[in-house]
Amino acid sequence: MMAGWYEGCIGWRVTTERKLFFDFSDEYEKSITQVFVSLPGNPGNFDYRDLTGKKIGFVDGFSSSEQCVADNYADTIIGADIPPENVVRCPGIDGCIQALRNNEIDAFFISTAVTGGRTDVEVVSELLPSCWPGGCALMARKDSRVLEWFQPALETLMSSSEYGDLQ
Numbered sequence: 001m002m003a004g005w006y007e008g009c010i011g012w013r014v015t016t017e018r019k020l021f022f023d024f025s026d027e028y029e030k031s032i033t034q035v036f037v038s039l040p041g042n043p044g045n046f047d048y049r050d051l052t053g054k055k056i057g058f059v060d061g062f063s064s065s066e067q068c069v070a071d072n073y074a075d076t077i078i079g080a081d082i083p084p085e086n087v088v089r090c091p092g093i094d095g096c097i098q099a100l101r102n103n104e105i106d107a108f109f110i111s112t113a114v115t116g117g118r119t120d121v122e123v124v125s126e127l128l129p130s131c132w133p134g135g136c137a138l139m140a141r142k143d144s145r146v147l148e149w150f151q152p153a154l155e156t157l158m159s160s161s162e163y164g165d166l167q
Contacts, residue, residue: 001141008140008150013063013132022139025151028158029135034064036107036125037115039100046107048125051079057088057096057108064109068131097121 001009001022014024036048036056046054051069058065066087074080088105090096096108097120107124115121138154140146157163 001139004141006141007144007146008138010138011136012139013135014137014139015063015132018139021142023142023144023147024140025138025147025154026158027135027137028154031130031132031135032111032113033127033130034068034109034111035115035123035127036109037121038107038124039097040119040122042122042124044103044106046124048107049077051077051082051086053086054079054082054106055086055088055104056082057090057099057105059093059096059108059110060089060091062110063132064111065131066109069109072131073128 001007011029012018012022012024014027018024036046038044038046056066056069066082069077070081088099088108090099090105090108093110093114096105096110099105100108100121111130112123112127115123138147138150140150
């Protein structure tokens with residue numbers, strides 16, 4: 001999008017950082033929860049309540065970031081302000097799973113929207129409230145006119161009785 005190839009991308013969460021560069025439609029999906037995950041059986045006995053000295057994975061481009069942990073869970077998680085040397089960026093969920101298998105990270109932090117039904121990871125924390133109170137939206141370049149037609153179409157869809165069935 002930054003290179004001008006696309007007008008917008010659907011399914012992106014509104015974050016403070018993204019709002020600096022992009023415009024957003026109204027949100028069409030509810031907010032989600034975040035979790036820490038490890039390999040099945042939690043072989044390293046990871047305890048999310050104390051991140052001190054732990055290497056934590058974060059999927060590149062996802063809104064479940066180290067800033068999210070620091071800003072939202074410092075009152076309930078010791079070591080929530082993870083030092084840069086303990087932050088590991090993963091190229092996708094499979095990259096974080098491989099980092100777990102290689103003992104490069106102790107756990108990774110991700111939204112529950114992408115962990116459901118997976119058997120190659122295990123949730124090792126309680127469901128943590130979303131870092132951002134909103135849900136998904138269309139993210140558009142600031143110079144794009146796509147929201148001029150998308151927003152009214154979204155409002156029409158959301159006001160229909162069928163929309164509730166989709167949730």
